[in-house]
Amino acid sequence: MWTLGPLLGLAIALTQFGAVSHEFGHAVEALYEAADRAATLRRLAPDVAVVVTSGGAGIDRATIAALPQLKLIACFGVGVDAIDLAAARERQIAVTNTPDVLTEEVADLALGLLLATARRIVAGDRYVRAGRWPGGAMPLASRVHGKRLGIVGMGRIGQAIATRGLAFGLQIAYHGPRPKPVPYRYEPDPVALARGVDFLIAACPGGAATRGLVSRAVLEALGPQGLFVNIARGSVVDETALVELLVAGRLGAAGLDVFADEPNVPAALFALDQVVLQPHQASATHETRAAMGQLVVDNVAAFFAGRPLLTPVH
Numbered sequence: 001m002w003t004l005g006p007l008l009g010l011a012i013a014l015t016q017f018g019a020v021s022h023e024f025g026h027a028v029e030a031l032y033e034a035a036d037r038a039a040t041l042r043r044l045a046p047d048v049a050v051v052v053t054s055g056g057a058g059i060d061r062a063t064i065a066a067l068p069q070l071k072l073i074a075c076f077g078v079g080v081d082a083i084d085l086a087a088a089r090e091r092q093i094a095v096t097n098t099p100d101v102l103t104e105e106v107a108d109l110a111l112g113l114l115l116a117t118a119r120r121i122v123a124g125d126r127y128v129r130a131g132r133w134p135g136g137a138m139p140l141a142s143r144v145h146g147k148r149l150g151i152v153g154m155g156r157i158g159q160a161i162a163t164r165g166l167a168f169g170l171q172i173a174y175h176g177p178r179p180k181p182v183p184y185r186y187e188p189d190p191v192a193l194a195r196g197v198d199f200l201i202a203a204c205p206g207g208a209a210t211r212g213l214v215s216r217a218v219l220e221a222l223g224p225q226g227l228f229v230n231i232a233r234g235s236v237v238d239e240t241a242l243v244e245l246l247v248a249g250r251l252g253a254a255g256l257d258v259f260a261d262e263p264n265v266p267a268a269l270f271a272l273d274q275v276v277l278q279p280h281q282a283s284a285t286h287e288t289r290a291a292m293g294q295l296v297v298d299n300v301a302a303f304f305a306g307r308p309l310l311t312p313v314h
Helices: 011-024 037-047 061-065 085-090 103-118 121-129 156-167 190-195 216-222 239-248 286-305
Strands: 050-054 072-076 094-096 148-152 171-175 199-202 227-230 253-256 275-277
Touching (some): 061 085, 085 094, 094 286, 103 121, 103 227, 148 156, 171 190, 190 216, 216 227, 216 239, 239 253
Parallel strands (some): 072 094, 199 227, 227 253
């Protein structure tokens, strides 16, 4: 079995997978280590049965086409928007991801960003470290408990966020392509959802269907007292509008873990005290990354053993 490392660049998946790969009786190639990746790929292409990639890097149609024996794409991550699923379906290539094992971790960070931004925790840390406290109290923060939370996306992660929100006495509403059997108010219009809440969290999948879903109109409806949190994908929000509205004070605050052009973050955000930034690390704990890596390994093991895949995407 070969793994296309540069398409993922995710050391933990390759390291953990490589550590147990001998049980499969197949060779493993870390393409990310190759000096000439294109040449190495051409050399290996006739033998590649499985590709391991990440949710951020994925695999495109051209690479899939270059691998005539490819039968499985195992994704280290829950999001598969960077994988050309149509190309995989055309070739009847199975795709797996790592759902469930990261749900609680991502939901934790979503609430952490909400708390850190509303209560100005990061700004307070900077205030103390800069020695400004002796000169007077810092500006007041915003209350969290008892307010209204809107969630864009009510899948596994959205539901876990909602459960945490209930612990803070938040009133929950959500938007998605269709109502779900959950005890929260469904709002079919994302602009109306934003207009009726204090906090808005994006927790939907990335991809063409959700590109720009959190639009300028949504952010304007959230307003100068509103707080936006994104732990989904940078593509789901109009990032240009987000930055403009934050700088102009027409959006109150933001806690952001994902961006449109990672790892590049709009420089205008760096000077804003009302913005908390994270380097796309919602699932980045030792425990969860180990569980994600193990699930990748288990899916690949099932494939080679001829057993049903554990977490097939299609």
